[in-house]
Amino acid sequence: xxxxxxxxxxxxxxxxxxxxxxxxxxxxxxxxxxxxxxxxxxxxxxxxxxxxxxxxxxxxxxxxxxxxxxxxxxxxxxxxxxxxxxxxxxxxxxxxxxxxxxxxxxxxxxxxxxxxxxxxxxxxxxxxxxxxxxxxxxxxxxxxxxxxxxxxxxxxxxxxxxxxxxxxxxxxxxxxxxxxxxxxxxxxxxxxxxxxxxxxxxxxxxxxxxxxxxxxxxxxxxxxxxxxxxxxxxxxxxxxxxxxxxxxxxxxxxxxxxxxxxxxxxxxxxxxxxxxxxxxxxxxxxxxxxxxxxxxxxxxxxxxxxxxxxxxxxxxxxxxxxxxxxxxxxxxxxxxxxxxxxxxxxxxxxxxxxxxxxxxxxxxxxxxxxxxxxxxxxxxxxxxxxxxxxxxxxxxxxxxxxxxxxxxxxxxxxxxxxxxxxxxxxxxxxxxxxxxxxxxxxxxxxxxxxxxxxxxxxxxxxxxxxxxxxxxxxxxxxxxxxxxxxxxxxxxxxxxxxxxxxx
Numbered sequence: 001x002x003x004x005x006x007x008x009x010x011x012x013x014x015x016x017x018x019x020x021x022x023x024x025x026x027x028x029x030x031x032x033x034x035x036x037x038x039x040x041x042x043x044x045x046x047x048x049x050x051x052x053x054x055x056x057x058x059x060x061x062x063x064x065x066x067x068x069x070x071x072x073x074x075x076x077x078x079x080x081x082x083x084x085x086x087x088x089x090x091x092x093x094x095x096x097x098x099x100x101x102x103x104x105x106x107x108x109x110x111x112x113x114x115x116x117x118x119x120x121x122x123x124x125x126x127x128x129x130x131x132x133x134x135x136x137x138x139x140x141x142x143x144x145x146x147x148x149x150x151x152x153x154x155x156x157x158x159x160x161x162x163x164x165x166x167x168x169x170x171x172x173x174x175x176x177x178x179x180x181x182x183x184x185x186x187x188x189x190x191x192x193x194x195x196x197x198x199x200x201x202x203x204x205x206x207x208x209x210x211x212x213x214x215x216x217x218x219x220x221x222x223x224x225x226x227x228x229x230x231x232x233x234x235x236x237x238x239x240x241x242x243x244x245x246x247x248x249x250x251x252x253x254x255x256x257x258x259x260x261x262x263x264x265x266x267x268x269x270x271x272x273x274x275x276x277x278x279x280x281x282x283x284x285x286x287x288x289x290x291x292x293x294x295x296x297x298x299x300x301x302x303x304x305x306x307x308x309x310x311x312x313x314x315x316x317x318x319x320x321x322x323x324x325x326x327x328x329x330x331x332x333x334x335x336x337x338x339x340x341x342x343x344x345x346x347x348x349x350x351x352x353x354x355x356x357x358x359x360x361x362x363x364x365x366x367x368x369x370x371x372x373x374x375x376x377x378x379x380x381x382x383x384x385x386x387x388x389x390x391x392x393x394x395x396x397x398x399x400x401x402x403x404x405x406x407x408x409x410x411x412x413x414x415x416x417x418x419x420x421x422x423x424x425x426x427x428x429x430x431x432x433x434x435x436x437x438x439x440x441x442x443x444x445x446x447x448x449x450x451x452x453x454x455x456x457x458x459x460x461x462x463x464x465x466x467x468x469x470x471x472x473x474x475x476x477x478x479x480x481x482x483x484x485x486x487x488x489x490x491x492x493x494x495x496x497x498x499x500x501x502x503x
Contacts, residue, residue: 006049011078017041019195023167024049027131032166032190034137034182038197039171039317044071047133047167048078051107056130059161060109063136063148068109069268070292075107082106086114099123112150115157129164134185137168138310141180147419149393155186171317172197172310175449197313197448201320204440204460205329205467215303215331219243222301222329224252225471228280230299233315235339237261237285239303244283253280260287286311295322299470301329305336307344308426309433309447325458327470330434337431344423348416349387357381357391358409366405371395390415439463 003021007013016024019037023046026033037043051058062068068085075083084098084105102108102123114120134140139151158166168181182190209215219232234240237259247255256270256279267287273279275294282288297319306312312330320326357365357377365371373395378388394412433443440460442452458465 003049006052007045010049010052011045017045019193020045022193026191026193027165027167028053030165032187034168034170034178034187034190034192034194036170036173036178036192036194036197038195038199039314040199040319040321041195043135043169043171044074046169047131048075048080048107050131054130054165056128057103057105058107058131058133059124059127059129059164060107060133060135061112061115061151061154062109063111063139063151064287065111065264067135068111069264070271071109073268074293080107083109085109086120087111103127112148112154112157116150116153121157121160125160129161132158132161132164132166134166134168134181137170137181138173138177140168140184141173141177149389152184155184158185172313172448174447196445196450198441198445198450198452198456199317199320200456201323201325202316203325203327203458203465203470205327205465206332206434206440206461207329208332208334211333215333216243216246218331219301219303220247220250220252222299222467223247223255223281226327226467227298227470227472228253229274229277229294229297230281230301231288231297231315231318232281232283232301232303233306234283234285235304235343240283240285243303244281247281247283255279255281255283257283258288259285286315292318293321294318296324297321297326298324299327299329301331303331305330305332305340305427305434306430307340307423308430309444310426312430313444325470327465327467329467332434337427340427340430341424344420344427346384347386347423348420349383349391349412351413351416353381353383353387354391354409354412354416358405362405371405371408437462 003024004015007016018041019035020042023033023035023037027046027050035043035046037046047058047060060071062071065085065087068087072083072085082105084107086095086098086108087110090098098105103126108124108127110120110124115124134151134154137151139148140154141147141152158164163186166185166187168185168187170177170181173181178192178194207218209218223230223232232240232243234243237257240259241257244255244257247253256273258267258270262270270279270282271288271292274282275292300316300319302312302315306315316328319328361377364377365373373392375388377383378385383391391412394408394415429447433440436443439452439462441456441463445452457463458469
């Protein structure tokens with residue numbers, strides 16, 4: 001079997017990227033595989049190509065609806081029509097039609113939450129699952145930066161499918177998280193293919209600024225001069241929208257905002273415009289970028305401080321997929337860590353919410369000695385969807401069925417306390433990296449238990465990287481006034497001063 005020939009014939013590529021061939025060879029030899037490959041090296045090919053050769057369906061578990069849709073569209077662009085995503089975007093009739101013809105699909109995407117629905121699980125059990133793929137596998141581990149309770153149940157789901165051949169994929173997992181992935185999926189013998197997380201063609205640059213007005217003006221200056229296209233990441237939908245508006249109104253570039261608050265059709269339209277060069281810059285929250293195959297992104301700018309090194313690496317990894325020099329710029333003002341700390345706390349149910357749920361509603365949730373949750377209490381208690389899922393997970397977990405009512409409450413509180421401590425540690429580790437005066441690349445590699453074997457040049461601002469090397473030779477869109485002057489600050493202040501910068 002000549003894999004390169006199949007690669008060219010079905011996908012149009014001349015050669016494999018880092019780690020792809022090793023992972024594909026492992027899968028085709030029938031070995032469970034854990035693959036940690038850098039963001040931007042085409043992890044999806046690691047199940048796309050084997051899927052053409054294996055007899056049976058390829059079931060891919062994915063954490064995000066947008067990521068599933070992106071992957072489905074990518075398959076169709078390669079001419080593969082036997083692909084479907086089982087998710088909430090399907091209407092009732094579309095879902096029924098899909099179930100009636102499920103065996104006709106080769107690649108089936110779904111979420112761990114959908115696999116909890118008995119009717120869907122039964123339909124999938126009727127198929128021959130040739131390969132069980134867990135994408136973004138770090139979501140399995142409590143120590144992973146994007147832990148999802150439903151992901152931790154995938155080991156049980158896998159058993160219900162008869163322990164099929166399994167591929168776990170991630171771009172950013174520490175040694176501890178990788179061990180958790182293997183244990184949770186109950187993979188006794190597994191081939192580990194762990195490529196370096198380093199992307200030498202991406203330079204690191206951290207710029208400390210005085211305040212948000214200075215930060216806004218710097219964004220405008222950078223975008224006016226840097227090679228395009230690019231992505232600017234924000235932790236606030238409102239700030240993303242404002243910056244996209246300002247960049248466009250001032251004629252610096254064609255920009256649009258992208259975030260989870262947009263409807264699906266709008267998101268798809270913006271993605272397509274960016275992919276095909278109709279947009280120069282996307283002002284986005286973390287909802288943007290996963291699964292989007294655009295090779296020539298030249299810069300990534302972080303307006304807000306990322307919550308951890310892992311998510312930061314994922315986001316900057318969307319640059320330079322063509323191997324050409326690209327730059328990752330992080331803008332920092334003192335106190336920026338307060339926003340990620342607030343976001344970390346908001347993702348978890350508070351002690352007050354937990355006490356209210358269990359102490360004030362005992363008669364509603366404790367029946368015949370069993371704890372059951374009514375989703376009406378979610379709204380009454382001000383729980384977000386994520387917060388409620390955490391509570392539901394502990395209540396519905398069979399391992400705590402025999403524990404008394406009070407013990408369930410204590411267990412949830414202990415988990416929240418431990419999880420919040422982990423998130424805070426990640427935030428302050430990110431802050432330490434920002435404030436450090438030693439090589440940024442070397443520090444990141446050390447965090448993932450890697451060593452910098454070869455000098456990378458250009459590397460980072462600590463090692464002397466120059467932003468001029470990433471600028472356009474001719475910047476025809478630069479406005480007549482210098483964007484760093486007070487006029488910019490005054491203009492931005494008028495737009496932003498009455499707006500909430502944090503949600």
